[in-house]
Amino acid sequence: MDTSSVTAEGSACISERQNSILTTGKSKSSIHCADDSLAGSVSQRACVFCGARVVLNPVTDAAHLVHGPIGCATYTWDIRGSLSSGSEMYRNSFSTDMKERDVVFGGEKKLATCIDEIVGKYHPPAIFVYSTCVSGMIGDDIIAVCKAASERHATDVIPVESSGFLSGNKVVGYRAAAIALMQLIKPREGETVEKTRKLNFLGEYNLGGEKWVVERYLREIGIEINVAFTGDSTVAALKQAPGACLNLVQCTGSMHWVAMSLEQEFGTPYLDVNFFGAANTAESLRKIAQFYGDAEMIRRTEVLIEREQARIQPILQKYRKKLAGKRAAIYVGGAFKAVAIIRQLKELGMEIVLTGTQTGKKEEYDNLSTLLDPGTIIIDDANPAELEKFLLEKNVDVMAGGVKERVLAYKLGIGFVDHNHDRKDGLAGFDGAVRFAREVYVTTCTPVWSQLKATGRRV
C-alpha cells in the first residue's frame, strides 16, 4: 500500500480529495463540494441531528427532547452561546436515553412517556422531538407519537426528522429544523395573524446578545423586530411570524429555505443582511431602510451609521496598524460566515491566504473566489492534515474557525479567533466589529508566540 502522501503545494493529502481544493486564479475547474464526506478522512463536519439541534436550540421556552441513546443529547446539551431574555428551558437537555430493550422492542412507548413527564413537570408551550440514528434506523414513528401527544396535551409537540445517518452535512439538518419551524408557526385552521410593520430576523441566534444589538439599531431607526429565528425567541413569538412585513435573512445556510417558505405561505418578502463587520452592518441597515422607503427612517439610519462609524473607526484604525499585512486563514461551518470574516479581515488590512467551509455550496464558493486575491487556497470539508499543511505552507499568522481548529492552530504557534456557535462574545454590529478586531489583535500579536518560537520545535 502506498503510504506516502502527496505534498506538492495546493495538493491534498488524500488524492480523492484533490477536487475539493482549489487555488484562486490557478484552478480552472470549479470546486467539488456539497457531497458526502470521504470515509476515513477525519472531516470536521458533524451530522444532520447537530444541524437541526443548533438551529432550534435557541427557542428559549421550548423543551428539546432527543429520542435516542444518551450520547446525542449529552453532546448537544447547552451547545450554543445563545442568550435568553426570559425562559432558560432551552438550556436543558432531555433524552429518552434509549437502552438495548428500546432498540429491540421499539422506543415509541418510552418516547410518549418522556413527553408526558416533561409536560407534567414543566408544561412547556412546545416540545421539539429529535430523531437520531437509532430511532430512525429502527423505524420509530415519531410523527405519530408527536401527533398523539399534541392532542393528548393540547400543546405543540413537533417532530424533527434528524436521523444522523441521513447525511454528514449539517445543512440537511438545517432543513429538518426549518420544516419543524414551519409546522410550528403555521396558523391553525380559521386563525390568521395580522400583518404589521415589524420584521422577522432569520438566521440570528443571539450569540452573546447579538440579536439585541441589532434590535437596538432597528429601534433607533423606527423598526421593531417581530421575532428572530431563533435567537431569544419564544414559541408564542414564533407563531406571530406571519405578521411581519419583511424577513431579514442572515445565516443563509440555515434559513434561506425558511425565508422562501414564508414568502410562499404568507407573501412576506425577504432581504439578505449581514451584521458582521462595520461595513456590512452599515450596508444592511441602509438596505432595510430602503425597503421601508420612509424618508425619516433613511435619515435616522444615516445619523446612526455616521455616529457609530465616527466612534469606532479610530479604534479599528489602531488595530489596523498592528495587523496590516498579517496573513489569515478561515475555516468555518458555512459560506455566510466565511464571507463576513473575509470582509472584516480585509478591512483590517490583512491578507487572506486560505478559506474553507464544511458545508459551502458551489455558487457560494464561486462568490468567495471573487472576494479573494489570486493564489488563495479554497477548501471544502477539510481534514486536519490538510489544514496543517496549508497553514504551514501559507505561513499563516492567525486563523478563524471553531474549537477543533483552535487546538491545531495553537500547536503550530498560530493565533486563533473563535467564530463558532458556542462563543460567548457577541461579534455583530459596530461594537461587535471592534470586539472582533480586538480578538484578532490579541491573538495575532500576543507576546506568547515569540516566546514559543524561541523555545519551540525541540520536542
Add this chain to the structure above:
Amino acid sequence: MSMETVATPKVKQVNENQCQQCMPLGGVVVFKGVENAMVLVHGSQGCSTYMRLTNVEHYNEPVDIASSALNEKQAIYGGEANLHKALDNVIRVYGPKVIGIMTTCLAETMGEDLERLVATYRENRGITTVDIIPVATPSYSGTQTEGFWAATRQLVAYYAKPTERHNGINVIIPHISPADIREIKRIFDLFGLTYTMLPDYSMTLDRPYGGRYQKIPPGGTKTQDISRMSGARATIQFGVTCPDNLSPGLLLEQEFGVPLHNLPLPIGLQNMDQLIETLEKLSGRSLPECLERERGWLLDGMADSHKFNADGRPIVYGEPELVYAFSSICVENGAVPVVIASGTKSSRLTGLLVTLLTDADEQPVILEETDFAAIDAAGFLSGANIAIGHSGGKFLTERRGIPVIRVGFPIHDRTGGQRVLSAGYTGTLAFLDRFTNALLETKYESYRELRKEEMGIKEGV
C-alpha cells in the same frame, strides 16, 4: 445504612441533563493511550466529530478520530465498503501500527459484524503490519466508563499471549487525567518497579509545546509490552468498581494466572496508603523518603483544614471509580457527602460506598444511572454546599450557587482539564486545598451578611 438511602428507583423515564457520556468515547481515549494507534469510529460522521470536540475541549490537544461516515444507503445495505475505504485512508494519511475501531449505536443497530468486516479487509488488502482491533461500544448498552474498560480489556485480549514469566508489574487505570497518570508512574518509579501502564495517554493527550501538530503523537503503551502483560508478576488495577466481565485484570488472572490486586484509585490518604502497602510488598522496599515527606505534608494539611472541611456538604458525581475515590477523600476529612451520584450503573459502587460510610453521622443519597435533574433535586433537599465532578455540574453553580470542584472528564468550561492532579499524597493535598478553599471563599463572601440576616440586624439600628 437505611434502605431508603440506597434504593434508587428509576421513577422517571426521561433523562434531564446528562451525567454520562457515550460508550465509544471511553474507548477512543484508551486507544489514544497506545503507541502509534489511530481510532476509527464506525458510524455517522457526527459521532466522531462530537467525540473529537469533547476530547479537544478537555485535553486542549488535536484529537483526530476518523469516521466511516455512514449514510442512508449504507445504513440499509451495510457499511463494509465505507469501513474499508476509511481504513485505507487512515492507513494512508496516518500510517498507524494499530487501529482501534469503535462501533456506534448505528453500526450495532445495523448489525454490522466487525470481526468479519475486518477479516475480509485484511484478506482483500493483504494487510499484515497494522493491527486492527474492533471494540463493540453501543451507547444503548453502556456509558463511557464501560467503553473505557471494554477497550482496555479488548487490547489485553488481542495482544496477551502465553509468555515467559518476568518481573514486571501491570498497571491498569480507569479514565484519569494525564497529570494523575504521570504521578502514579512517578510513584512506581520511586519503588524501583518495572511496569507496563495500560493505557498511557499521559504524553499523547498532553503534549509539551513542539511547534507542530503530530498526526499520531509519540507516547502511549507499546503493543509489545501489552503482549507481555500475561507474564507479569502481578497486576495492579485501579478498578474496584469495574464489573468482572469488563475487567482486564481479571482476564489476565484467569487466562494467564497473573495475580490481580484490584485497588481504589490512589486518591485520598487511605486509598494511597493501600497502594503503598501493595507496592512495598511487591518491591520489597519500604516507603521512599520523599513519599514519606509528602504523606506528612498531607497529614499536616488535613489537620489544618479539618474544621473548615466539616462545614462541607458535598455532592460527588461522575464515573464510578472517581466517585468512589473522591467520596473517600471527603469521608476521611470529615466532609461526608450528602449526595453521591453516577450516570453509570455499576454493580459494585453502591456496595463499596455502604462500607465506606458505615460510621457516617448522616447517610447520603446514592444515585446510579442518574441525571443532573435528580442530582440537583437531591442536593437541594439535603443542603449541599459544594460539588465535586466534571463540567456537567455547572448548573449546580449557576442555579444553586454551589461551587463545583472540577475533576474527571470532561472539563470544557475551564482550562487545564488534562493537568488536574488528584492522585498520590501530593495530588490528594492539592485537591483538598482546592476543596477547602472553595468552602472558605463562599464563607468569606457571605458570613457577614448571613449573620446580620440571622440576627435581624438593619443598618443604623
